[in-house]
Amino acid sequence: MTTAELLSFDDALAAYDPALGLEVHVELNTNTKMFCGCPATFGGEPNTQTCPTCLGLPGSMPVVNGKAVESAIRIGLALNCEIAEWCRFARKNYFYPDMPKNFQTSQYDEPIAFEGWTDVEVPGENGVETFRIEIERAHMEEDTGKSLHVGGATGRIHGAEYSLVDYNRAGIPLIEIVTKPIMGTREKAPAVARAYVAHLRELILGLGVSDVRMEQGSLRCDVNLSLAPTGSGQLGTRTETKNVNSLRSVERAARYEIGRHAAILAAGGSILQETRHWHEDTGITTSGREKSDAEDYRYFPEPDLVPVAPSREWVEELRGSLPEPPRERRARLQADWGFSDLEMRDTVGAGALGLVEETIAAGASPQAARKWWLSELARRANEQNTEISALPITPADVARIQALVDDGSINDKLARQVFDGVLAGEGTPDEVVAARRLAIVSDEGALGEAVDRAIEANPDVAEKIRDGKVAAAGALIGAVMKEMRGQADAGRVRELILERLS
Structure with a gap:
């Protein structure tokens, strides 16, 4: 699908209602990783911040990072969520080279925060409109490693000559914030998506739990989108555009997918539930892999970690500390x-x-x-x-x-x-x-000489100034500024010109 095959935004909205779902991953700024003592700093030499636990080696045992739990609760409270009295981790099973254990330690049906909401403001022609975004869950998990695909034209694994993996990021504490379906936004859907991520970034930065630098990947957004016939109130088949890492791209990806979905549906086709890659340079998405449902990940409780049970006193103490x-x-x-x-x-x-x-x-x-x-x-x-x-x-x-x-x-x-x-x-x-050498020239001698040269080179302008047409001084000021490469004090140059010609 190319951009030429998209349905226009207006035509898409005439026939279909968009529904959004936004999944935002936030890397926490803890000193160490989620389940081990390795440093969680950004930018280290590849594979220098690893240990048997975050590499998933046999016999290694994880321990939950208490600061990460505190940060998760603070985020949940800031999003008006319920905080679980008891929750636990699960193993999310899938294979990919950047997942060293072949499973991700995450939370599934028992997240630490759930059933929240937040309001975002979207400017429009008639002023600012407020949209309430309902939060389904905010759960704790660990980040994966980072793959680098070398060779080929796209930087993706397809067509690459070989791949390298850096496991420094594996095990970094993450909070994943998942919205409920966002409906009724119509033509404002892309702007609402952008406003929500911007609002979330501002809120989390204020909490001090992450630097939320999208360009470094410490805040990443997956944009889920579906279309259904206008007025049906239903949800269509969704696609998930993965790891969009700028506010501008969140908006562009949502707009692009609306046009792409609409073109397929209008032609009598059906939407494949899949993940898609966003291409910043071309402004399009391309197919990644067929999207898995929860049962495909074979979740089961993590046997090596005890449940997390934050006391109500601690939760209320954290609530009182919110900015x-x-x-x-x-x-x-x-x-x-x-x-x-x-x-x-x-x-x-x-x-x-x-x-x-x-x-x-x-x-x-x-x-x-x-x-x-x-x-x-x-x-x-x-x-x-x-x-x-x-x-x-x-x-x-x-x-x-x-x-x-x-x-x-x-x-x-x-x-x-x-x-x-x-x-x-x-x-x-x-x-x-x-x-x-950009400093303004304040040497009176140099300024005076430049003024004299400008007067000598423009006798007609000088004569007008002598006749009382002071506005003509602008031409001489411009000549002096040009000679001095803009590094003269224009006010002082004007004074010198009038002094000499009055």
Whole structure:
């Protein structure tokens, strides 16, 4: 199926109602793995953070990470879930090279958190619309290893010359958050999917239990989608697009699958229940494998782990420690910063709320922080087809660049060149200014000489200024700025021009 064979979005919605189901996997930021003492840090040399337990070697015995249980409860409470008084782990059996035990230790029919809900806001032409997302479950499990397929054109196993496996990630603590079917969203379905994942990311970041960096895979979303005839109130056959790792792609994948499903159904075909791969470069999904149902995984209770039974006193203690809810936090920040509703909506929509907050904390004004993240940096993220948070620049860098503007060392135009250097890995903002010689020229002698040359080269303009047409000074200012590569103080240049010609 290619993009040319899709039914248009409007035509698809005229005939079918979409239903979403979102499964979000969150890697917890514990120091060690879920069932062993191996470090859970990101980016280590391949296969250096392993032991007999996370490699599934005979005779090794797992032990539950208590901090991971606490994080799971905090996530469940933040999602208004019931917290189980007693739950246990199960073995989910399947074979894949990145699953060293040939089963995944997970939770099946007894999750630690269940029956919750959360509200998400989606901007529209008529203002913000709120959608309630019902949470079926949030359960604990371990992550798999990571396969690298070498050779071939797609990076997938098909066509690869050989594959490598890094087991460092095997055993990392995961929380999987599963929604109930999300219906009634109609044309807003893709936007609701994106808003939900963004909301979840903001909520979990506030809890401090994960860095939720989608570009590193610490938050991944599986997008389930089905279509049914308009008004039927039924659920169609679903597909599951696996491991979508950006907000933009969550929305695009949902929109693409709506068009693909509709084209198949309109032609009299049927949907195959399967997993699908999302391709960021082409914006399409391709078939992965036929989707298994629960019985295919042959779940059975994990015999090597005792049940988890959090006391009610502990649960209530954790409930009392929850941070400010995202909606209340946004309202407070908006009031503190003096943003309009539109400015705040755009900041949240760009995924820049936390970045702006950190930039302000580093010393920038709210409007300056918002300006750089939502204009200059959002544009660059869009050009690179990445999330704004994935750009190699920190809020402290942005605040420092604004400080250089504020103290007159550079202007906004030069600041953009500083952003170029920082993003290119040339160093800190001060190092980039020094290396590229971007500091504004404040030497009166050099400015005066440049002004004199501009006056001499433009006698007609100079005469207009002498005749009282001060607005004509703009042409001479432009000439001086061009000669000095934008590194002159335009205000001081204007003063010098008027002094010489008055």
